[in-house]
Amino acid sequence: MDLTWSDSEEAFRAECREWLADNVPSGLPSGDTREGFAAHLEWERLLHRDRWAVVSWPEAYGGRDASLWEWLIFEEEYYAAGAPQRITQNGIFLLAPTIFEFGTRAQQDHYLPRMSAAVDLWCQGWSEPNAGSDLAGISSRAVRDDDAGGWRLSGQKTWTTRGAFCTHLFGLFRTDPEAQRHRGLTYFLVPLDADGVTVRGFGRLDGDEGFAEVFLDDVFVPDIPDPEGADEAAMATVMDRGGILGEVNDGWGVAMATTSSERGLTLRSPGRFRATATRLVELASRRAGDPGVSGDMLDAVTEAWIDAESYALHTLSDVTGITEGVSPGARSSYNKVFWSEMDLRLHRAALDLLGPEAELDGPWMKGYQFALSGPIYAGTNEIQRNIIAERVLGLPRK
Template identity: 40%
Template sequence: MEIPDPQPAADGGIGGDESRADRAFRREVRGWLAANLTGDFADARGLGGPGRNHEAFDIRIAWERHMAAGGWTCIGWPEEYGGRSASIQQQVIFHEEYALADAPERVNHMGEQLLGPTLIALGTPHQRERFLPRVAAVEELWCQGYSEPGAGSDLAAIATRAERVGDQWVINGQKVWTSHARDADWCFAIVRSEPGSRRQQGLSCLLVPMDQPGVRVRPITQLTGASEFNEVFFDDARTDADNVVGAPGDGWRVAMTTLGFERGVSMLGRQVGYERELRRLIDTARANGAADDPLIADRLTRAWIGVRTMRFTALRTMAGVRDGAPGPEASIGKIHWARWHRGLGELAMDVLGAGSTVAEGAPYDLDRWQNLFLFSRADTVYAGTDEIQRDIIAERVLGLPRDRGPLPRDRRSRPHPA
């Protein structure tokens, strides 16, 4: 069986038909990457990625600041906020060329793809002026304070509380699974700001500085041996009163807007990275002979189909953005990429065969594919579990009745009420 080549089209673009302006843009991107991924930056090619975001962090952030100086960060943002107002087509082109150049994994995802678009959609003029230039310049890194020990995928169960004291918010509570919290300068956190409120009511989104005595970060050691996830403890942590996105009590709407970007538009860049991983896995399968096995070849082909479908799902999500933010349909893409990527990790182990069970060195030196397999087990959990995504699709996209949870024991044999 002939395995398709997952390489992005060199000049084809969406549907294989680019305008003259888009072809010129592609040449500009390609030329800039070729001219700048040199010297020390050349050594960063291919570094970072799922389970490996600790790799060469200093050189990767230096690279991203170099990109910012050249005007290549936040290209989809409006020009007035430091972007290029790049069209969807041009954003696709940029991500394709970035992958083709084997450029390092980005470090500013939370700020550029999540916090920035949220502030553009819902922030105040002061917040945009204060934070967006520093995100675009990669001067301040961000983390996302959503999940808690008792509120993982059930964001409405948030217990971390914030009290308005004078001209500040005072925050107490705990967040967990906070990606890159050790490197972040700021956290956008969902907190309960109205005492006695329940579920979606009484939540607020606060922008909280991480470098203060009231914030403590404790790394969580993962299966890969790395610590990209962290616990964050707020003990009388403080932030200025005007660092609330939207109105106090409007945190649920803000959170859904941010999650829409996380599950939708930012998937485009993620998909191109996944395409690069698949390309490497196909090369590995051809080199070690695994591709000669018809079953492996069939699974690699199905993976190629899956990643291409993911691409068009991302484009459809971007095309359907309403009022500056994706709708609940973005959950479809989240389920797709999470299950696809977890499956790619499993496929990688089968491509490697028995050698996949042996570490490269002591005590726990994992190769690229072992890291992928172990880290991708979390893909269907973080950023909202598959179960939560299905509920969102059922209720908010298909209009089905809300899931009322398990029936009382004495009613389990009776028909479920509508």
Template identity: 35%
Template structure:
């Protein structure tokens, strides 16, 4: 299977590739290829604004909201060229890829005018208030509550694993707005300002030394009554649509990053002679096959014109890539050997491949554990009976 591009698409590829490579070789060379999401935050914010200034920040959005109204093929091309150029992971990925498309789909004209310019302009960083201590993969078990007080929603609860919350300006929060409701009923989707007395962020240290995600406590935190996407009680519908956007075009850019990581493993194997080991060669071949299969699956997934719906390909993609990258991390450690156990420099920072190995352990947990993904595939994809659940 090969994705074909028109001459116009190839001209677009040359344009964006040329611009990205010039930026990564010039004014932003210092953040090219940096492995850790929390490194160089001020410079990454500058990078977001540079993308916005040249209308590369959210190319799939309508032009009136800062995008280029790019076709699906062009969005795929940009995602691939972005990773190929070694550009850093987007610090505002959640704003550009999740919050923005959801606001475009469900927001009122006033909400679009209020929130989209800051996202598109790289001046408003967003984080995601979904998971809770007892509502991770089981998102419908959310306990955070919101009540309407005059012209404001007052929110109380705790969120966890909120990536980059300590650098974010805004958060979207799934909260229970109907007393006595259980499961997906009675939930609402709120857009909240992080800079207020009722929100406290506590970073969580990970085993690779980063503190990329956090606990977020909401104590009488507030947002305006019109800062809700959809109607009260429609939060589950909005939240599920957002998860469908998460499995959109950015998956192809993610795979290009995987390509870079696999190439780095291969280069390490050639450098230290492990490439001569037949077992290592076989595992590299299996990784290559898995990566290509992911690409074909992602292209099939993107062929669905309704990106607000989760189809069978989308149901299987999370467990596919998470398991593949976990295995790649283990392969990297076996290739590098004992040298992978040594941190580098005065600050004891891990190299790119050891860091990838350590972080990849979380890939099978966040965004829905592998176990939960299997349930979703069985119940939603194959129509099997639902797993028995106790009363909530």
């Protein structure tokens, strides 16, 4: 057991902290609105300019080759500084690990620098109107077009976060109509300005236009170009029109290989919850003398704070495992259930402290409404509990 940071990690923290103190903008509108998204884009490009956008990536792609530990430190400082939400998160945290694992070298070289620079902005095309928790039940399809050397995609994706503002979509499409369920799916990368794509944004519970439906009507996506003898510019032109990630009909495996990123560590690092817990304790200290504030409310604050500490320590344990070659695998479902329900407890505790002021359209009410989505997205918590029971504890599927 060693719960201390090395000198170089401490130096890294100091550098993060100083840069954030000088650069974090205040009072940005929500990044899930049209005008807010544009403001956040500027912030993302500033992060990229000073190489803070993707610290753990290779330098060639805009990162700093930072270790996972340093990444955790960055996240902690980022949220402690009150820095904005990351509108690039679905690309850098969900798609990028998949490209690193399954992309060809040419795909990595093409897509990753554009992603870290916030030139390409990626949204996720998993859910469909009739396939949510039952992701393998998707019906959007890709039909082979041998003459053109690619695939023609049709169907409808929905609940696509920030889809109305993004430039690209990654998603699963059925390439083998005969195959059952999770077989016969392929992982596609699709530019949203391609012919046949229609995007319609719509309002989430909190009123922001954070959701979109994406309609695809015979959208052409080319095969991955053969690198043999091809010149770079020609390949880039082809990849600009999208492509396949991994093997045809292996999309399920490709998508699932990195779901632990979504459920655990990378999407929801402990820094953000510890920052919320700190703000909650500050709120409780300010409100403690108010006659409307009860001991039970202060206990709820304490519990939520302990949750955040527990999650942070649990993450240290996970990262230790990862650096020693043990993947969390299905155990990441424990994380997803825990952080999403913790986020609700943190926000409920704050609203209770605010009493009649809670209904005001302020940060805690806004945060509460966002937290309510946590147990639903990234695989509902009911599905996560099934995964824990079956794949961690070993209970019978049937």
